[in-house]
Amino acid sequence: GAGVSQSPSNKVTEKGKDVELRCDPISGHTALYWYRQSLGQGLEFLIYFQGNSAPDKSGLPSDRFSAERTGGSVSTLTIQRTQQEDSAVYLCASSLYGGQLAFFGQGTRLTVV
């Protein structure tokens, strides 16, 4: 597709379960960002990937959060042992190169019950 694609659109999970969120960036885009947006709040940076460089993981809130990007394209954000405070919209964005215009996917709304 032409835009950033995220799946699933919505995910409801039980507390303590693991979840995987997927982001498929715009074709050819080398930079990829993950953000979290809690209800009524701003965008919280989680992690940044740039090509084959080591990712910037400085925004990951705990060691329950991890992300990988395979083959420089699709990225998966994994949250282990989910907690209710993990409930938020998880947004992915990509840009052609680092520092360039970044375009967002539609997000994954995660609800932990």
Next chain:
Amino acid sequence: QKEVEQNSGPLSVPEGAIASLNCTYSDRGSQSFFWYRQYSGKSPELIMSIYSNGDKEDGRFTAQLNKASQYVSLLIRDSQPSDSATYLCAVMSRSGGSNYKLTFGKGTLLTVNP
């Protein structure tokens, strides 16, 4: 800590008026500046980018950048009810090596009243 500050609003303007949205940032080394619009329940949509001091116009939108004052603004002329949304200021900075960080303000809620 690189910060981006915006007035949270809400900013309320009548239809046809000029809406002025402001943003300040802390990192003097910031290189690129963006405005995103976010409708309720939707993801952010890029509407303007600006890289050098001065004004940049695109239709009814004008972005203004003053790096000396570390200040970015967005003007919306002839505001329409469809412009009602949260406007996010975003600042791109180098964060070490080849990495970049795109830092967002918390957004200003704009309401345009018919």
